Amino acid sequence: MKKRSNLTLVLAVFLIAAIMLSKQFLPSAAPDTVADTGTETTIHFIDVGQGDASLIVSGDSAVLIDGGKQSAGDAVVDYLSRHGIADLDAVIATHPHEDHIGGLVDVFEAFDVKSVYLSDEAMDTRIYEKLLDAIDEEGIEPEFPDIGDTIPLGESGGVFTVLAPGPNSRDTYGNDPNTWSLVLRLDASGCSALFTGDTTTRVEQDMIKNTLSLLDCNVLKVAHHGSRTASSAEFLEAVSPEFAVISYEKGNSYGLPDEEVFERLEPIGTEIFETAKHGSVVLTMANGEVGVAS
Ligand SMILES: [Zn+2]
Secondary structure, eight states: OHHHHHHHHHEEEEEHHHHHHHHHHOOEEEEEEEOOOOOOOEEEEOOOOOOOOOOEEETEEEEEEEOGGGHHHHHHHHHHHHHTOOOOOOOOEEEEEEEEEEHHHHHHHHHSOOOOOOOSSOSSSHHHHHHHHHHHHHHOOBEEEEETTTTHHHTTTTTEEEEOSSSSHHHHOOOOOGGOEEEEEEEOOOOOOEEEETHHHHHHHHHHHHSSGOOOOSSSEGGGGGGGTTTOOHHHHHHHHSEEOOOOOTTOOOSSSSSHHHHHHHTTTTEEEEEHHHHOOOOETTTTEEOOOO
């Protein structure tokens, strides 16, 4: 009898702790501080060959999510310069794979970067070391955001909210660095966009469970270059994007994107852009409407 009541007490404490943790970490709605300030926000899905690089610009504010491979670094720097970027309010590296962080080394050399956000797990690779050195040279400390944390889109009023993967992602999801990808929802100019890095179905399931109301977005950067290991039908239905962008290089050795992902997007009626076919894709968000700039 005594044993049982002890067990009940332990369970009750565990339950209360779980509720407190979920309240603390899991946002249930879009940040209500995000007002449509009337400023237009532009998302550039830069064609970096096989890799990812997304530039988000609103007024004088700019944030870069990933920078493509190291060999794409010059092209990314050139793209930013041609679009009038003088400095970056933030650089966000979704996860430590080379096709996402390689080009960022050149970006840190070329631009003043005010803050940098990294996935919480490191990788013992030369390019990851180079990235940390470049950040160090910049004189800034990397931040490792948790679920529910927000990152401002400079002074524009736009806000990114972190939806995955949470702390200690290696313990939660194992050794596949794709699962450590920061997944970010952007709310700006009355619109929303979801940046998924190379996340996987396993993480998508947790987002469906924990942050479902934040998944519905106008724009989706399709996860992992259109791999079928992500973009489950259930997840795509939850996001139900008007526009989806797949970033990859034609004829890449991974055989990406997978045809299944196109088939899963079809019933949703999403308009799909592919950097391999369309080059850099530019979408504009203004007054709650998304438009295609190129
Ligand atoms: Zn990738």
